Amino acid sequence: GAGVSQSPRYKVTKRGQDVALRCDPISGHVSLYWYRQALGQGPEFLTYFNYEAQQDKSGLPNDRFSAERPEGSISTLTIQRTEQRDSAMYRCASSLAGQGGYSTDTQYFGPGTRLTVL
Amino acid sequence: AQSVTQLGSHVSVSEGALVLLRCNYSSSVPPYLFWYVQYPNQGLQLLLKYTTGATLVKGINGFEAEFKKSETSFHLTKPSAHMSDAAEYFCAVSGLIQGAQKLVFGQGTRLTINP
Numbered sequence: 001g002a003g004v005s006q007s008p009r010y011k012v013t014k015r016g017q018d019v020a021l022r023c024d025p026i027s028g029h030v031s032l033y034w035y036r037q038a039l040g041q042g043p044e045f046l047t048y049f050n051y052e053a054q055q056d057k058s059g060l061p062n063d064r065f066s067a068e069r070p071e072g073s074i075s076t077l078t079i080q081r082t083e084q085r086d087s088a089m090y091r092c093a094s095s096l097a098g099q100g101g102y103s104t105d106t107q108y109f110g111p112g113t114r115l116t117v118l
Numbered sequence: 119a120q121s122v123t124q125l126g127s128h129v130s131v132s133e134g135a136l137v138l139l140r141c142n143y144s145s146s147v148p149p150y151l152f153w154y155v156q157y158p159n160q161g162l163q164l165l166l167k168y169t170t171g172a173t174l175v176k177g178i179n180g181f182e183a184e185f186k187k188s189e190t191s192f193h194l195t196k197p198s199a200h201m202s203d204a205a206e207y208f209c210a211v212s213g214l215i216q217g218a219q220k221l222v223f224g225q226g227t228r229l230t231i232n233p
Contacts, residue, residue: 004161031219042122042208042223043162056220091161095219107221109154109161 002026004110006092012116013082021077021113025094032075033107034067037089049075082117089114120145120211124224132232137196139227141183141209144190151192152210152221153183162208168192179203204231 005024013019025032030051035043036059045059051072060066064082069075079086093107125140143149150169154162166177173185179202183194192209206228210221 033220035221040127040225042210042225043221045220045222048220093162105219106164106167107219109163111159111161 004092004094004108006090006110006113008113009111010114010116012118014118015082015084017082018078018080019082019115021079021090021115023075023077023092023094023110025073025075025092026108027073029094029096029108030072031095031097031105031107032069033093033095034075034077035091035093037091037112039088043089043091046077079115082115084117087115087117120147120149120222122209122211122222122224124207124209124227126227127225128228128230130230130232131199133201134198137181137194137199137203137229139194139207139209139229141192141194141224142190143192143209143211145211150212150219151183151185152212153177153181153192153194154208154210154223156206156208156226158205165194165207199231201231201233204229 007022032049034046037043047067048056049069064080067077089112091112093109095105095107097105121144123142152167153165156162165181166175168175168185176182181196206226208226209224212219212221
């Protein structure tokens, strides 16, 4: 594919359910980022992968949130026991260079997953 | 720590008029600065970025921004607005933190173009 893809595009779930959000980065991109965007706000950093290694998870709100990228390509963000406050747009981005590379590489964003927790 | 403030959550201009979207930043390290645009139902698209060198940066679709260190600003301008410029615009700052480019975004400015 030409760009970053995310699925599902929309997810409605009931409070207490677990959800898994998928991100498929641009082929060959080493770095992968997850952001969360509340309504009327800019995206906020959640976590970062360099290949399959999760290098920074300082933005994850609590231990209900986790992410993985087992083969250094597709990534999954999982939210356990969802709460209404988890409702937001979840965005994934990828860039070419990894840690130690050119940190000014452009981050390419996917269309996002709109999560609604009822 | 880094932060971004975008002045004005909504800006409205007439078609053909100057577009000016304001962004001020705070950074404890030399900043890298970005402007992204978001069209409805699409991902964020990079308009332009400042890393080092020339402080006047030109981007896509006729936009440009000037890095002013003394004012800690990175305002986005376009001489003549077009209807297709209607979108939400985000200013972001990053620095080399643990080797990653962790973007810190402002809250966004929604640009409306009046015919």
